[in-house]
Amino acid sequence: MTRRYVITFGCPDRVGIVASIATFLAELGGMIVEAAYHTDQDTGWFFTRQEIDAATLPIDVDELRTRFGEVAARLAEHSDWQIMDTASRRRVVILVSREGHCLYDILGRVASGELDVDVPAVIGNHPDLAPITEAHGIRFHHVPFPPGDRSGAFAAVRDLVEAAEPHAIVLARFMQILPAQLCERWAGRALNIHHSFLPSFVGAKPYHQAHQRGVKLIGATCHYVTAELDAGPIIDQDVIRVGHADSVTDMVRRGRDIEKVVLARGLRWHLENRILVHGNRTVVFQY
Amino acid sequence: MTRRYVITFGCPDRVGIVASIATFLAELGGMIVEAAYHTDQDTGWFFTRQEIDAATLPIDVDELRTRFGEVAARLAEHSDWQIMDTASRRRVVILVSREGHCLYDILGRVASGELDVDVPAVIGNHPDLAPITEAHGIRFHHVPFPPGDRSGAFAAVRDLVEAAEPHAIVLARFMQILPAQLCERWAGRALNIHHSFLPSFVGAKPYHQAHQRGVKLIGATCHYVTAELDAGPIIDQDVIRVGHADSVTDMVRRGRDIEKVVLARGLRWHLENRILVHGNRTVVFQY
Amino acid sequence: MTRRYVITFGCPDRVGIVASIATFLAELGGMIVEAAYHTDQDTGWFFTRQEIDAATLPIDVDELRTRFGEVAARLAEHSDWQIMDTASRRRVVILVSREGHCLYDILGRVASGELDVDVPAVIGNHPDLAPITEAHGIRFHHVPFPPGDRSGAFAAVRDLVEAAEPHAIVLARFMQILPAQLCERWAGRALNIHHSFLPSFVGAKPYHQAHQRGVKLIGATCHYVTAELDAGPIIDQDVIRVGHADSVTDMVRRGRDIEKVVLARGLRWHLENRILVHGNRTVVFQY
Amino acid sequence: MTRRYVITFGCPDRVGIVASIATFLAELGGMIVEAAYHTDQDTGWFFTRQEIDAATLPIDVDELRTRFGEVAARLAEHSDWQIMDTASRRRVVILVSREGHCLYDILGRVASGELDVDVPAVIGNHPDLAPITEAHGIRFHHVPFPPGDRSGAFAAVRDLVEAAEPHAIVLARFMQILPAQLCERWAGRALNIHHSFLPSFVGAKPYHQAHQRGVKLIGATCHYVTAELDAGPIIDQDVIRVGHADSVTDMVRRGRDIEKVVLARGLRWHLENRILVHGNRTVVFQY
Incomplete structure (x- = not known):
């Protein structure tokens, strides 16, 4: 282009x-x-x-x-x-935990040239995803999150993130709730993927909540991170049909396919400056 | 067949x-x-x-x-x-208010033979939909709902409904909350269409709620009526994509197309005994 | 508005x-x-x-x-x-045969005010849909199509259509192939709904063709009518999932729900001048 | 399990x-x-x-x-x-060319344990995808396909495939048409992903064909390979909405997201013996 x-x-x-x-x-x-x-x-x-x-x-x-x-x-x-x-290259830092599907998906898009960005760092609170990250020639930082006071861990994450001066900070199933100060510092740059059709099933274990409520569609939501949990401006959402035969495990597995696609779509739009935030809503100029 | x-x-x-x-x-x-x-x-x-x-x-x-x-x-x-x-004919009573899209849709399916049922009565708390109902040769009952005490109105509705011995009581955008005793009496027979993707946006004006939250998909949910508002067993749901350019009015208009389809699908499954309720969840044997 | x-x-x-x-x-x-x-x-x-x-x-x-x-x-x-x-009222003429679902749907939208147009005439090659049309206070014209030479019938249709000076001529499952001269005269004003995901399954009995090929989604296509059958500029399309348990009859029934929605969407866009035709493709400014 | x-x-x-x-x-x-x-x-x-x-x-x-x-x-x-x-482990051989998105996706599912199979070999007619394959600890075989007579190359592919005794042979955007004898030998075990909504746009460059025809949805089809090109029993299909603003390049990019999901779904069903082929149609017992 x-x-x-x-x-x-x-x-x-x-x-x-x-x-x-x-x-x-x-x-x-x-x-x-x-x-x-x-x-x-x-x-x-x-x-x-x-x-x-x-x-x-x-x-x-x-x-x-x-x-x-x-x-x-x-x-x-x-x-x-x-x-x-567009000639100035975009940098993306990715925060992960143990679930790798969103990370794999983004790295695959970067490797194939579909997503033309630099990934200066992947940061994980568990080391599980280090090998695949490093196989792509990308630096992986393991920052353990001890039980109890997590402020030291978050300070380490903050320093690693900010050293990279990223245009986007992607919480790719990071599973840790960012403290309010980080939400503030990274406002408009931090994207999360939540594994439900928000505002349904905020917080932990949304697939369990969905299963218990007996919904017939499960969803995923990509949104900007704000201090209020899972309440930031929504960038994109999608759903997939489920039925009575789907256990929670099935929902977890099937939901991944929409999580990764919705996150990738939101990330692309963000990097192309297609998203304008206004109050708690987004204008997304898709084309 | x-x-x-x-x-x-x-x-x-x-x-x-x-x-x-x-x-x-x-x-x-x-x-x-x-x-x-x-x-x-x-x-x-x-x-x-x-x-x-x-x-x-x-x-x-x-x-x-x-x-x-x-x-x-x-x-x-x-x-x-x-x-x-299947040789014993099924009877459906429909409760409406002013919005006609779900009623039109059901009557169209009955008239074309797609839905092979009797509709012994349509009951409205407003008279607006009488002409179209009567044009289909179906009796329309206007039961006014005065402000204040509605128990008399609900008693009249109950008598009209139960005189028809219906297999299904369809709340086709009825806009009145059934009292708990009626929910009880009609348990497993009363179907409602709610104009949101439940459990998001329970209660009044769900499209306004959806617009304010900035969701990127709007939905409709067909569920059995229970005493807890919009919390009964879900039969079917569907969604349609919306964007920043959709006003509440646009959402109302576009949502109708999924409301009527989801309701018709749920009604068909109900009448064919395809839905088994278990706790607050449904098993739907679609085929 | x-x-x-x-x-x-x-x-x-x-x-x-x-x-x-x-x-x-x-x-x-x-x-x-x-x-x-x-x-x-x-x-x-x-x-x-x-x-x-x-x-x-x-x-x-x-x-x-x-x-x-x-x-x-x-x-x-x-x-x-x-x-x-937008202050000058739009006129729509509808051509039908025996299948009423698209007609019912359009008339329902007109009656509820969702589609704010005049329908000066509905024309059918069979009289089946006269009663419902007339129940909406709309004039129904029965123009029989004898086997053999249909030029007289088409001339009658042409005269009835053109007397109404319509902004849109809707072939709502009309089931007759318009002669090339009429396609020419009505270019850019005649909309057809075809019951397949074009370009798959052109021509007769598309659901039979779809069933035989074993597709897992069936579709509907709204397009402008041109002299080449089912090959005009596509306005909108949609699909619905089917499975091995769906017979042709099931597909016919389930397909109707997308046919009517896709046709209504295309008709709305047409009447709001949202569709610009360029060669055999359309630009649709949806918002 | x-x-x-x-x-x-x-x-x-x-x-x-x-x-x-x-x-x-x-x-x-x-x-x-x-x-x-x-x-x-x-x-x-x-x-x-x-x-x-x-x-x-x-x-x-x-x-x-x-x-x-x-x-x-x-x-x-x-x-x-x-x-x-289910205790006997399933083996999958993957055939690729240069486009990596389907391969990345499958390897990601294997690495995360979602797809619990062995991948004894990935075979490519180009070497491009060797590094990512090997990063997953999987053997990559480069079999060049010279212009002209390809029978030697296909014999090499056949030997490599058959040495692995695979339960599934996945053509993950392989871009080479299998000779009839191989289709025959691998009948019911070779799965292809075609980047269109079949039977539309058979053969080469389906996104170009789709763009030229001006369709409003693009699709992907997973099917068993038979001697007739892109005409084997369909396992699964999906679509994604496109518009006038999507260039062929956009369609190629956006189509990948459905290609990989449809292929992964088909492969899972195949490996779980959920697909029964009958004539040219499939019965897919999804749950």
């Missing part, structure tokens, strides 16, 4: 926003390769995401940021915007 | 149940057209449903019930069984 | 199209309520659809058409555009 | 089959853990699959085979049956 600049922008809706941005880009000769717009009817907030063919612009990304900042300032007193350069 | 006797049977699992039932039927020359088995691993309860080609049996359904009762008694001290004759 | 003008526009892609259209609208004070863009990478064709809040424009729809025509002419020698006023 | 004997049996349907088999098992004290039945209405062929708790039987699997053979012989002149012992 050719190099692109990805503009994401949000401000209170009013007449002329699209015209201003589009005219700004057109005057520079910038070719819009993909564009999406949305206005939230409840809050009156306007969102847009635009991909510009970098080769059609006579200025570099820093200059684009400077000039776009002026446009943004004219459009609204308070706006929220970013310009991402 | 040729006439069939449908046996449903449940008892604590042990060696030899299938052999006893199958031998009993084979000795009568009964041809099993469809058979399904399940054992609940948590409770050790065995379930089966069998369809017998009535023409292959030398005895009538009453005699079959007598003799099968002897088999059942030999198999377990406490068993739970029923024999349904 | 407030009154809106819906602009659909397509031309060869180049820098500045969005800027021109957005600036034109902004200068008039027009508030864009919904906007979508797409460029086909194979042909380099640009597409957009925009909904403008009519109340924010100082000019009427005719004046808007005149002025937008000038913008369009400046943007490209050959462009393709339309402006639809 | 405790050790089980899995009986699969098929013969022309008649009264008393279930009784005979169930009585035979009950007299031995065998506990049926799972049972499923089906009669094909077109051909009158009866199918059953039963899982017996091995610990409840007083005889070993060889003795069970001998005695069950006598039952089978009494039931029909020509029947088709097998008894599989």
